[in-house]
Amino acid sequence: MLSHRRGYKAIGVAVQLLLAAFLLGGGAATAQTPASRQTPLIWAFGDSLTAGYGLPPAQGFPVRLQAALRRVGIRATVRNGGIAGDTSAQGRARLAWGLRGLGRKPDLVLVELGANDMLRGLPPSATERNLDLILRELKRRDIPVLFVGMRAAPNLGAAYRRSFESLYPRLARRHAVPLYPFFLDGVAGNQALFQADGRHPNARGVEVIVRRILPTVRKALPDR
Template identity: 55%
Template sequence: MGAMAIVQLLTACSGEPAANNSAAPTAEVRNAAAPMADGKLVLAFGDSLYAGYGVAQNESFPFRLEQALKAKGLAVQVRNAGVSGETSLGGMQRLAFTLDGLPRKPDLLLLDLGGNDMLRGLPPEDSEKNLRAILDQLRQRQIPVLLTGMMAAPNMGKDYGAKFDAIYPRLAKDYGLPLYPFFLDGVIGNPRLMQADSIHPNPAGVNIIVGKIAPVVTGLLKKS
């Protein structure tokens, strides 16, 4: 993966408004139908990469993930709690409100935060502190988590990159969590899978991501 591709990836979390995503919720969790009483409930909690930046909501990662899981025979609903521009601090501040607004406790929460922190040059120590606070809340509520990781842009420097990139593996180890190391693995840098801005995945790119992550989510849900 080239340096420019990683820089572009991290800009994806910057929160610049997309035309069809300008009303991204700060607390509301999107998806129309209430979850099935005897089915699984998954919450995708993160930034623009979960929110569906630049694509229709029925082309977003949470929507397509739900379709893929149902195709595997799972009774499941994936709720979209992604917010463009979200930082780890913002996520920490809205987590309880978001969870309390659900009809019941999720069977699994997918967590994707930290890219905006890096983009803004915030200290990795602060990002990790906020993510730990989020994971502490989820542990207290006994909500299983799949952590999807991020990478630091090369222009942040080797020292910053080493500190930032170590956050997600360390959290996964300390909290005993499954880790999907890089959300846009296999997509970033491929113009056929990216939107015209070369930053966000297009629907085809979303499908590639879902194809990689769905088996992981399936395995976790079958254990819950």
């Protein structure tokens, strides 16, 4: 009986030592995995252009941008925050709950709004005010931004065009955020890169947009 007790005691000590080693090893592994290694989260916050209007989700801007980033070794997640038809005022109204819906603070927000303001002929001063408030709120939350500009349709006249297009670089300077001057760069004017409506890029057009904006997104994404 005594020998059995000694055997059980020895086994118990061995189990305790193994458990301690496991816990210490697990603690060390956890300590070597900092929170900064979390997958970068990018929020594409905008209108139908970022939403991928008229396209399957797999061909839309957020998914294609995510794929392009991963091809260059950046394992970021790009969430779709685009709503078709949104003006800058509507974007401003949903900013807070949109951020809450992400589940955590994004590492970068692409702000792409204003095209619908322009198409409706809304005063550029109102667009500028709304975008200014959006950028202020993101700055208050300490969220990095890539500000994305738009150009006005020629039929709106030279005065409107100057007023509208100048608001983007002005706001970028005011808030010290990087600016990608024109979301449709490389696509505008080429009908082969647009859907039948002539306003929204097709799958080929999205690929051109992603290829052109990718270097700016990489530069704007904070080091991790």
